[in-house]
Amino acid sequence: MYFKALYFFYKIYCFIFRPIRFGVRILMLQDEKVWLIRHTYLPGWFMPGGGLKKWETLDQAVRREAREETGAEMGEISLIGTFSSFIQWKTDHTTVFLCRDFKIVGKSDGEIAEIRQFALDALPENMFPSHRRLLEAFRNGMDRSNFGEW
Numbered sequence: 001m002y003f004k005a006l007y008f009f010y011k012i013y014c015f016i017f018r019p020i021r022f023g024v025r026i027l028m029l030q031d032e033k034v035w036l037i038r039h040t041y042l043p044g045w046f047m048p049g050g051g052l053k054k055w056e057t058l059d060q061a062v063r064r065e066a067r068e069e070t071g072a073e074m075g076e077i078s079l080i081g082t083f084s085s086f087i088q089w090k091t092d093h094t095t096v097f098l099c100r101d102f103k104i105v106g107k108s109d110g111e112i113a114e115i116r117q118f119a120l121d122a123l124p125e126n127m128f129p130s131h132r133r134l135l136e137a138f139r140n141g142m143d144r145s146n147f148g149e150w
Contacts, residue, residue, distance in 0.1 A: 003041035003111055011088065020091040024062040025049030025131070027080065027098045027138065028072065033117040034135060036124070037069050040113045045127040047134075048072075049094070062097050068109050075101030080138070085130070096134065 013019070025047045028035040036045040048069040052061045059077070066072045080096040108115055118124060120139045123132055 003039070007041045014089045018089055018091075021051055021093070023049060023051045023092065023094045024058055024065060025094055025096045026062050026066050026074070026077070027096060027135070028066065028070065028074075028102055029098065029100050029120075030102070030117075033119050034123075035070060035072075035115060035117055036127070036131075037108070037112050038114040038116075040111055043126060045116075045118075045124045045131070047096075047131050049096075058095050058097075062095075066099070066102070067106065069112050070115050071104050071106035071108055072102045073105050074099045080134075083130070083134075098138075 026049055027047055035048070037048050038045055048066050049062065050065045050069070052058070053064075056064070062077060063074055066074050077097045077099045080098050082093060082095045085092040085094070120135060123135060127135075
């Protein structure tokens with residue numbers, strides 16, 4: 001309930017101030033299965049990730065978000081790309097990384113309701129649309145022309 005209330009007030013903030021946000025997402029892939037999260041305050045499944053903190057690099061942010069949301073410690077990561085969105089009264093720029101070298105060593109924080117692996121060809125029905133498009137494009141060889149709005 002706490003996170004739902006915060007998210008509600010965040011949407012009001014976005015409506016008033018129209019922020020420009022920078023974030024990261026991580027495609028965590030092992031054995032052709034992707035790790036996805038379900039938040040306590042939003043419906044659906046998402047790739048782990050979130051916003052950059054002040055003075056934080058993209059590498060630091062993606063590793064912190066993976067640890068907070070999945071309990072994973074990541075090895076080598078590689079850049080997939082940066083995507084932009086202009087919905088819900090804000091400007092979002094999200095940089096997406098790929099990691100195949102990670103271990104789940106801890107627990108997620110209270111913001112995460114569930115963590116689960118899915119085969120790339122059997123993604124959940126209620127997945128966030130832009131994350132589904134990215135994973136389907138990744139599975140099919142990454143044709144970025146089909147992404148549309150992030």
